[in-house]
Amino acid sequence: MSASTVKRRRQELGLKGPQSTKKSLNFAVGEQIVVDEMANDLSKHTGSHMMQQRIAFHTGVQLTRDFVNDVMHNHDAEGFILRNPTSKRVFRVKKFPVGIHHCWAADGHDKLYKIGFPIWAIIEDATSNWLDA
Numbered sequence: 001m002s003a004s005t006v007k008r009r010r011q012e013l014g015l016k017g018p019q020s021t022k023k024s025l026n027f028a029v030g031e032q033i034v035v036d037e038m039a040n041d042l043s044k045h046t047g048s049h050m051m052q053q054r055i056a057f058h059t060g061v062q063l064t065r066d067f068v069n070d071v072m073h074n075h076d077a078e079g080f081i082l083r084n085p086t087s088k089r090v091f092r093v094k095k096f097p098v099g100i101h102h103c104w105a106a107d108g109h110d111k112l113y114k115i116g117f118p119i120w121a122i123i124e125d126a127t128s129n130w131l132d133a
Contacts, residue, residue, distance in 0.1 A: 018064040030063055034071040044079035048072055097126035104131065 010016075022030070037055050038046075046054065048069035056062055073080065097103065101124060108120035122131045 016062060018062040018067075021062045022064055022067060025061070025063075030061075030067060031071050033059055033061055034063070034068055035075055038072065038076060038079075044076065044082055047083055095125065100124065100126050102126065 016024070033055055034051065037051060037058065040054075041051070048065055051072065052063060052065050052068045055068070103125035104122050105125055106120065106122045108118060110118060112119060123129065124131055
C-alpha cells in the first residue's frame with residue numbers, strides 16, 4: 001500500500017494525526033483532556049509518552065507528546081520529580097563486618113515450593129562465602 005493510499009484512507013475515515021488535531025483543537029479543551037487523564041493517575045507514575053497513549057486510547061484524541069509534556073509540567077511538576085531516575089537511587093553504604101559468622105544473609109525463592117523444590121542460599125557476610133548445609 002502506498003503512502004498516498006494511506007493518506008486518502010485516513011481522510012475518508014476522518015482520522016487525524018497529532019499535529020492536525022493540535023491545530024484544530026482549542027488549547028483549553030486539549031489542556032482539560034490532559035488534566036482529566038492525569039486525575040485518573042493517582043500514583044503519578046505515568047510519564048508524558050504513556051499519558052499521550054492513554055489519552056488516545058480513552059478519548060480517541062491524538063495530542064502531541066510535547067503538548068502533553070508541557071501541560072503535565074504546568075499542572076503537576078512534582079510528578080516529574082518522583083519519576084526522575086536519580087530520585088529512586090538506592091544509596092549504598094560500606095560494610096564493616098565485626099567478624100566471621102557475626103551476620104548471615106539469606107535469600108530464597110518460594111515459587112517452586114509448591115512442587116517441593118524450594119531454593120534458598122545463605123552467605124556469610126564478612127567473607128561472602130556460601131554456607132553449606
